[in-house]
Amino acid sequence: MNQIAQHLPVLIILFPLCATLLCPLISHFSPDWGKRSVISALFLSVVCAVWQLVIVVSSGESIHYFLGGWKPPIGIEFAVDNVNAVIILLVAVISWTTSLFSSPFEKKERTRSLYSAGYYSMLAFLAVGLLGMSTTGDAFNLYVFMEITAISGYGLIAVGEEKGPIASFRYLMTGTIGASMYLLGVGFLYASTGTLNMADLADKMPQLTDSPLIIIAVACLIVGFGIKMALFPLHGWQPAAHSYAHPGADPMIAGIMIKIPAYAMLRFFYCIFIEDSKVMQLFFAALGVMAVLGVLFGSLKALRYDTYNKILAYSSIGQVGYIAMGFAIGNVYGLIGAVLHIVSHAFMKAGLFYTSGALKYRYGIHETTYLGQVYRKMPVTSLTMVVCALSMIGLPPFAGFFSKWYLALGAIQKGQYIFVAVLILSSLLGAIYFFRIIEKLFMEREKISDEENNMRTEKKGKELPWQMLVPLIVVVAAVILIGLFNAYIAGDVLKPVITEVFLK
Amino acid sequence: MTDIIDRLEFFLADRGIYMLALILFAVGIYGMIACGNYMKKIMCMNIMQVSIIFFFLTFGQKEGGTLPIALENIFSAEAYINPVPHALMLTAIVVSLGTTGVGLALLMKIKDIYGTIEEEEITGKGGK
Amino acid sequence: MKKSNSNKKLAAGLIAIIILVGASALKIGSFLPVIGAQDTPANSYLSEYYISHAVEDTASHNIVTAVLADYRGFDTLFETCVLFLSGITAVMILSTKKKISHDKTIRTINDNSEHIFSSNIMDAAFRIVVPIILIYGIYVLIHGEISLGGGFQAGALLACAYLLDRIIPSFQMRVKHITDEIALITAGTGALFYVITGILPMLNGGNFLEFNKLPFGSGAGDIAGLHSTGILMIEIGVTLCVMGIIITILEVVLERTDFDD
Numbered sequence: 011m012n013q014i015a016q017h018l019p020v021l022i023i024l025f026p027l028c029a030t031l032l033c034p035l036i037s038h039f040s041p042d043w044g045k046r047s048v049i050s051a052l053f054l055s056v057v058c059a060v061w062q063l064v065i066v067v068s069s070g071e072s073i074h075y076f077l078g079g080w081k082p083p084i085g086i087e088f089a090v091d092n093v094n095a096v097i098i099l100l101v102a103v104i105s106w107t108t109s110l111f112s113s114p115f116e117k118k119e120r121t122r123s124l125y126s127a128g129y130y131s132m133l134a135f136l137a138v139g140l141l142g143m144s145t146t147g148d149a150f151n152l153y154v155f156m157e158i159t160a161i162s163g164y165g166l167i168a169v170g171e172e173k174g175p176i177a178s179f180r181y182l183m184t185g186t187i188g189a190s191m192y193l194l195g196v197g198f199l200y201a202s203t204g205t206l207n208m209a210d211l212a213d214k215m216p217q218l219t220d221s222p223l224i225i226i227a228v229a230c231l232i233v234g235f236g237i238k239m240a241l242f243p244l245h246g247w248q249p250a251a252h253s254y255a256h257p258g259a260d261p262m263i264a265g266i267m268i269k270i271p272a273y274a275m276l277r278f279f280y281c282i283f284i285e286d287s288k289v290m291q292l293f294f295a296a297l298g299v300m301a302v303l304g305v306l307f308g309s310l311k312a313l314r315y316d317t318y319n320k321i322l323a324y325s326s327i328g329q330v331g332y333i334a335m336g337f338a339i340g341n342v343y344g345l346i347g348a349v350l351h352i353v354s355h356a357f358m359k360a361g362l363f364y365t366s367g368a369l370k371y372r373y374g375i376h377e378t379t380y381l382g383q384v385y386r387k388m389p390v391t392s393l394t395m396v397v398c399a400l401s402m403i404g405l406p407p408f409a410g411f412f413s414k415w416y417l418a419l420g421a422i423q424k425g426q427y428i429f430v431a432v433l434i435l436s437s438l439l440g441a442i443y444f445f446r447i448i449e450k451l452f453m454e455r456e457k458i459s460d461e462e463n464n465m466r467t468e469k470k471g472k473e474l475p476w477q478m479l480v481p482l483i484v485v486v487a488a489v490i491l492i493g494l495f496n497a498y499i500a501g502d503v504l505k506p507v508i509t510e511v512f513l514k
Numbered sequence: 515m516t517d518i519i520d521r522l523e524f525f526l527a528d529r530g531i532y533m534l535a536l537i538l539f540a541v542g543i544y545g546m547i548a549c550g551n552y553m554k555k556i557m558c559m560n561i562m563q564v565s566i567i568f569f570f571l572t573f574g575q576k577e578g579g580t581l582p583i584a585l586e587n588i589f590s591a592e593a594y595i596n597p598v599p600h601a602l603m604l605t606a607i608v609v610s611l612g613t614t615g616v617g618l619a620l621l622m623k624i625k626d627i628y629g630t631i632e633e634e635e636i637t638g639k640g641g642k
Numbered sequence: 643m644k645k646s647n648s649n650k651k652l653a654a655g656l657i658a659i660i661i662l663v664g665a666s667a668l669k670i671g672s673f674l675p676v677i678g679a680q681d682t683p684a685n686s687y688l689s690e691y692y693i694s695h696a697v698e699d700t701a702s703h704n705i706v707t708a709v710l711a712d713y714r715g716f717d718t719l720f721e722t723c724v725l726f727l728s729g730i731t732a733v734m735i736l737s738t739k740k741k742i743s744h745d746k747t748i749r750t751i752n753d754n755s756e757h758i759f760s761s762n763i764m765d766a767a768f769r770i771v772v773p774i775i776l777i778y779g780i781y782v783l784i785h786g787e788i789s790l791g792g793g794f795q796a797g798a799l800l801a802c803a804y805l806l807d808r809i810i811p812s813f814q815m816r817v818k819h820i821t822d823e824i825a826l827i828t829a830g831t832g833a834l835f836y837v838i839t840g841i842l843p844m845l846n847g848g849n850f851l852e853f854n855k856l857p858f859g860s861g862a863g864d865i866a867g868l869h870s871t872g873i874l875m876i877e878i879g880v881t882l883c884v885m886g887i888i889i890t891i892l893e894v895v896l897e898r899t900d901f902d903d
Binding site for chain 1: 670673674675682683684685686687688689691692712713714715716717720721723724726727728730731733734735737822823826827830831833834837841843844848849850851852853854855
């Protein structure tokens with residue numbers, strides 16, 4: 011047991027990796043077993059992630075795992091502390107539920123065995139890339155994992171619906187610019203310090219505070235991470251990509267693929283660079299401006315559209331703006347709010363995209379005008395939609411309220427009241443478009459065309475398959491539990507690490 | 515006047531390659547944004563990635579150093595050039611190959627669906 | 643008319659960009675270290691350690707291979723995975739496109755000779771060149787640690803031999819036709835071999851990819867042998883993966899392309 015426990019950080023990545031490399035071979039003989047091997051490998055990852063979180067929180071110190079046996083900075087290391095462990099658990103849970111969720115879609119579309127193997131391989135590679143990005147402690151290793159995430163994203167968007175290939179091509183162009191800017195930033199950092207390990211870079215930073223190379227490196231890193239997380243002026247690829255992705259993989263793409271670069275930005279800006287210097291304060295102010303504009307832009311644009319996926323995609327731009335606002339605020343409560351918002355928004359947005367996928371699978375609904383009175387035939391889906399929408403608006407017992415509450419506390423403590431005003435305004439705007447959807451779900455009479463009427467009557471009375479019900483229930487449970495236990499999570503799990511490591 | 519020319523010449527000899535690499539990077543990004551044909555965008559993407567590879571490799575040069583293959587009993591650091599950027603850039607070249615492969619596959623699929631790879635014609639057919 | 647107008651606008655924008663970026667690059671360049679200096683931070687901290695300790699730590703004379711496959715071997719594993727992933731993505735994206743069947747028309751020739759290509763020169767070149775490429779590929783793979791070489795280069799060379807046969811028009815295929823599914827399975831097996839080389843030390847008490855604790859060899863003092871074996875196993879895995887993916891992408895594109903001749 012102890013022997014397994016000391017290898018946990020790398021086992022979490024090894025299980026999905028072996029499953030995805032074996033998937034074409036197994037699917038050659040039996041496509042069902044290829045799919046099941048990926049799903050069970052991701053479940054083993056969830057178990058290991060829970061174990062790792064328990065170890066890290068109970069012992070109170072971070073795990074350092076040296077790959078290849080070489081001590082850092084000579085080799086690559088994995089560094090896991092409280093914040094890391096929570097995000098690794100988040101990625102593992104959402105990856106497992108999404109792989110379960112896409113199995114009915116894949117069974118319906120299976121044309122040759124390589125197609126099913128390819129889809130599940132890409133999904134597992136997306137999980138491997140995101141898990142690796144959250145665990146690693148080396149700057150160049152982060153680039154390789156970021157590219158694994160990106161290429162599997164391009165593939166999963168390209169096999170999607172009508173305008174999938176065009177959206178994927180636009181994402182390819184923009185994403186490559188982002189990754190190259192990140193590589194340029196790492197190049198400038200390497201030229202001025204000579205090392206690539208994150209802890210070692212943090213040690214060498216105090217001597218180099220005013221060096222112009224560091225200023226250029228920070229600018230390149232902001233642009234690079236900003237493109238990957240769809241921050242306001244750099245968000246051009248995101249609405250089309252999130253609306254037209256494959257419905258079985260969209261929850262993972264919209265839920266966690268844009269959040270983990272935000273976590274990496276947090277790690278770089280607060281652990282490596284010195285946040286008290288004048289230059290960094292200027293950059294945080296710029297980040298704050300972009301965040302405020304992003305929140306307003308996302309909320310206003312989401313009011314214009316009627317397609318369910320497009321509304322959710324534009325609202326994501328606003329939510330990423332909240333996370334950037336937390337970074338710009340910069341004290342304990344601001345950072346706690348930002349990390350808690352990463353976790354809670356991932357579950358909420360994944361839940362809403364699960365309902366969108368379920369509606370598409372059962373009825374082929376894309377526009378909200380056709381949603382009338384669906385709640386009678388699909389009760390679990392409607393419950394998930396209501397819980398997640400209320401949580402995104404920010405109503406009290408759910409998780410969304412508490413992350414906004416911590417952000418507002420942090421802003422008031424620093425006296426930056428404009429952030430509080432933007433928070434309240436955007437919550438009101440969110441209430442408008444989410445209540446519109448909920449009203450159409452419960453109140454309006456059915457307004458359907460003839461062929462959809464035929465499609466509905468033949469599937470009358472059947473609820474979703476169990477593989478789609480489990481993710482919905484998991485998401486609802488997570489949103490409610492994070493809301494109820496938020497004091498424990500913020501106070502005991504996140505706060506010690508944030509005060510000691512991030513805000514020295 | 516000759517003083518300025520001398521200073522410029524020393525600057526170009528000492529640091530000129532950095533300037534060329536950064537100009538190529540900017541040319542690549544401008545091409546990706548401004549060109550109308552999707553195939554030209556992919557070619558400009560390759561130009562941009564190659565310029566970053568050049569930029570990294572110039573950090574590793576040392577005057578008087580030879581290839582980093584260890585000769586018999588000579589282990590001092592002045593005799594060899596820096597091997598770390600070369601190892602890192604092997605990874606970057608492979609990643610660039612992978613991205614170009616996926617881009618070309620997407621181009622073939624777009625041509626199959628829309629019949630063209632010019633951006634204006636695709637936007638005209640309602641494919642934004 | 644419209645085309646030449648937009649070309650002129652592109653050219654004007656290009657010149658503006660070059661002047662702007664050139665001016666700012668002059669300023670940025672003055673902060674960067676001089677090219678070729680011996681004592682910059684990049685050249686003096688880690689790389690000194692790598693150069694002076696590579697032979698005694700890893701028994702590999704090629705220092706770039708030592709850094710790539712031993713000190714930073716974890717990076718190389720995921721770089722191989724990026725290649726595998728791009729092959730799978732290319733197959734998935736083009737999986738719905740219609741396949742075009744190529745019928746190679748048999749061209750009759752007058753004399754009853756044993757040529758299989760349509761000219762003597764191509765036939766002779768093919769028979770001489772392909773075995774040389776295959777042997778050179780395996781040579782490059784095995785000499786990765788001693789002189790220049792490595793797994794990526796060897797994989798590309800071995801795929802070139804198959805590519806030569808696919809592209810030259812002939813009466814019959816010399817080499818057996820490899821479908822994209824078999825090539826993908828080969829690539830996956832290569833990358834899996836790399837992962838297994840990393841898992842073996844974990845069963846013996848070491849960390850992932852720690853070559854000191856590989857369970858081969860004759861006793862605890864043979865560090866050089868263990869590291870050499872480890873690096874060779876990694877390079878074989880990388881070669882199989884690279885060869886498989888290049889053949890996959892080639893097959894996927896060739897099956898769906900219409901040749902005009």
